[in-house]
Amino acid sequence: MAGHQDPNPFDGVIDWIEMLRKNGVQILLISNNGEERVRKFAKLLNLDYISKGNKPFKKNIIKGCKTLKIPHENICIVGDQIFTDILGGNISKIKTFLVTDIYNEFEDSIIYKIKRRIERYIINKHYKKKEDNI
Numbered sequence: 001m002a003g004h005q006d007p008n009p010f011d012g013v014i015d016w017i018e019m020l021r022k023n024g025v026q027i028l029l030i031s032n033n034g035e036e037r038v039r040k041f042a043k044l045l046n047l048d049y050i051s052k053g054n055k056p057f058k059k060n061i062i063k064g065c066k067t068l069k070i071p072h073e074n075i076c077i078v079g080d081q082i083f084t085d086i087l088g089g090n091i092s093k094i095k096t097f098l099v100t101d102i103y104n105e106f107e108d109s110i111i112y113k114i115k116r117r118i119e120r121y122i123i124n125k126h127y128k129k130k131e132d133n134i
Contacts, residue, residue, distance in 0.1 A: 001029075003102075004112065007040060010102060017045050028064045030055065030077075032084060056088035065094070082119045098123075 001013050020027060029049040031038045038051035048067065053060040065075055075094050079085020080101040089096035101116065 001045075002041060007037065009041070009045065014045065017047070026068050026070065028068055030060055030064050053088075055084040056091055058088060058092040061088050061092040061094065065092075081115075082122060083115060 002009050017027060027047055029038065029042050029045070029047045030053040031041075031049065031051055032053050032055055033051060035051040038049050042049035050060050050064055050067075055061065061077070065072055068075065072092075072094055076097055077085055077089035077092075077094055078097045078099060079089070080099050082098065086096045086098050101119075
């Protein structure tokens with residue numbers, strides 16, 4: 001929804017959030033970032049949130065489900081990181097959608113770059129490309 005160090009949402013995020021709301025989708029932001037960053041970001045998007053989410057651990061994901069008061073089978077986690085968002089959803093037995101990451105790799109730490117390379121390897125090795133499913 002935003003760059004690793006950027007406090008502002010990517011282009012199109014606000015419109016996407018509004019489209020989801022208009023279609024009756026409830027949204028809760030669960031972020032591993034700290035309270036101050038997440039609070040400011042969530043306020044820009046008028047979203048409820050959980051900061052310091054500790055994904056992939058399920059405690060705050062389950063807390064989020066209870067906050068929304070929606071059965072697990074009607075919830076999905078949308079995220080761009082396999083080792084936090086997707087793994088956390090799978091551990092919590094919640095549907096997940098992996099979206100393409102958008103970031104400026106020149107601004108990120110070496111650890112983040114390594115993690116993203118491993119994720120790309122997993123995606124390329126284990127997930128079929130869209131053309132294979134047509």
